[in-house]
Amino acid sequence: MYFKTKENPSAPSVLIILGLFLINFLFLGGLIQVLIMMASGASLTNMLESGGDFSKMPNAWLAMIISQGLGSLVGFVGTAWFYWRIVEKKQWSELNFKPIPKPRVFLMIILIQVTFMGFNGWLQELNENFVFPESMKGLETVLKGMEEQLAKATKFFTTFTSFWQFILAFIVIAIIAGVGEELVFRGLLMRKLFLGIKNIHVAIWLAGFIFAVIHFQFYGILPRMMLGVLFGYLYYWTGNIWVPIIAHIFNNGLAIIIMYLYNLKIVKTDLESIDHVPMPIVLFSLVATIGLMFLFKNYMQSQSVESQS
Template sequence: MEIYNTQNPIASKSNWLLSFVMMVLITFGVLILMQGLGLLLIKPLFGIPIDEMMSLFTGQSENSEGRMAFLFVQGLGTGFGFIVAALIIAKVVDKADLGFQQQMGRFKFIGLAITVLVMFGGILFNGLLIDWNANITLPESLSHIEKMMREKEDELMLLTKYLTDFDSFSEFLMGLLVIGLLAGLGEELLFRGVLQPKLQFYTGNAHMGIWLVAFIFSAIHLQFYGFFPRMLLGAIFGYLYHYSGSLVYPVIAHILNNSFTVILVYLNKLGKINFNIEESDQVSLPFALLGLVILLIGLKLFRDKSHNNPAHG
């Protein structure tokens, strides 16, 4: 079971709306401030003038330091921003104990091995969801909405390709740090570490809390054509935390998932493998279904091993 111990009145069920509004305001406030700080540091750290920043954040910069600067702002403004927001909400507003010592005590090697198995199955099955979600067609009456969402998707894909089109090993390492480590740690600390136990408490239902957080987690990425596979990943992370009571597992799982994609993109850039981040049909149906079986078996094994862990509870 997740750890989030607080007796502060603002975190009570009767104040759920106020608590949620405070969480939203603090999170977006911190993200804006951290990204603003990142922007202020671009010129002194990377020597990029202000008039070039627009091309930088539209993925069209030709500056040799542009990608590193963009990754820096992303890491500071989102990854590290989520960490700061989560700690402010938990420690300052809710005055909650996240029980980090207990969470580390619940982490076991067998759990880590099963987590890798779970993510292997999840990535395979998600390939099917990615392809299905990417090819959803809305009714003719909603064609204008579909057009806007497709245009937004194209813009985000352009940024993603720019961010991951590494020209050097140092850029690749920076990508792993920002997209893999900081994103995994920051998003899990906020969404699974803080929001999930709060929503489970407010709804009185663990599964509802997990899927609500997974929905919110996917929605904030503003990518409809990647919404469902990202929501599934969020749910997987949520169950890893719920079953084990240790945030270490979803953090590692999130880092593995993000880093795996970054590594594939880099190996493709080096000509070692054939991988196109824009293609959605990269997993066949039999392998996707095999992945679903592995995922379900892995989650059951993880739940059983976690419940048999003397430190759990």
């Protein structure tokens, strides 16, 4: 990664980006959700008495998916736009260090992601089975309670059978989230961390950790962090922000497609019910992913040499 023009210092930039995100996503996103729910027929009293569970409100699914989409637009895309275009006064194209790669590169990325699923599923299994020491049982109870609430919300969002619900969910959960989260965590945060730390590997892993933590799901932090790390290396090796964006959209979109097919009873496997990955699959997934990433890195380096010659 190299910087064509001078940029704001790393440490204050990271704080500004995270601050903007928290304001936009938590405050403005929360306000948008309340307004959308009220517009759909819910009263403020009912929302306060619901304890955060809006699934029983009038037109709940449509209202919640729209508010989720608008909240993500404001929280992620809005944060990236405000910081990069207003604070830094730069063009979107300056997030890229290299031109968008050839279509075959995206096919390679999809193959890497599919291969990676076995190992990441095992990390999810480890994460879900983590047991806190006796002295931290209170924290464990709180985190499990949060996890159960998020699981209910996810189940509610992804229980759809009509095609228009599937399309709307795909736009919100795959496209908007994929674009917005990669702009913030890879395009901005990873970039700024590298600018300050001067070590790309530390920047990638630290950005992946922040990406996982910011989702407020302790029992999904390991697989989400590793996805963030994978996206970070894809961005670093290709030098184009569209690569992790497409990878993120594929990851989320594939899950939405499988859930839709499961709801239609076309496939019999519910992603939420998979709680064990056989060790041979885990080992094959890990070795194959490392091998494919090594080949991918070498391929991108060879393409860079060819373009310079």
